[in-house]
Amino acid sequence: MKKKRSTKDMYQSQMFGNSRVSISIPNDLLRDVTELARQKKTSRSIILNESTQLGFREVAVRFAIEEYQRGHISVGRAAEISGLGLAEFMEEMKKHGITPRYDEESSTKEIVDE
Known part of the structure; x- marks a missing residue:
């Protein structure tokens, strides 16, 4: 039997232009999602949506x-691609221990731009 969607879920779907998809997740993850949703007094859909984002x-x-x-x-x-601004992405690179590479072309462009 299909569970009826709550008014809150339908409202969020309309407001944020959400699409419905079907996925399979491990049972233990579903238990964790269900428990967190219960503790936060929200729906599993909202927990899964936040987690997905x-x-x-x-x-x-x-x-x-x-x-x-x-x-x-x-x-x-x-x-x-990352969806971040350049400065934010450079910070992410730093967190991952990566330093930007500078080639002759980009170094020249930076000097000209300054």
């Missing part, structure tokens, strides 16, 4: 850093 941001940052390290993209493009 936080997790996605981390996945995007890691991917951008990996592509930058491989030399496939510039630091500016990596910042775009």
Whole structure:
């Protein structure tokens, strides 16, 4: 039997333009999500939505850093992919122990821009 969506869930879906998807998650994770939702007095959907957003941001940052390290993209493009501003992305790189690489072209551009 399908569980009826709460008014709050329907409202959030309309307000934020959410789409519905179906995923499989491990039973122990579902128990944790259910318990956290109970403690926060909210729905599992909201907990999963928040978790997905936080997790996605981390996945995007890691991917951008990996592509930058491989030399496939510039630091500016990596910042775009990560969804962060350039300064924020540079901080993330620092947290991961990565220093930006400077080539002749970008060094010249920086000098000209100053």
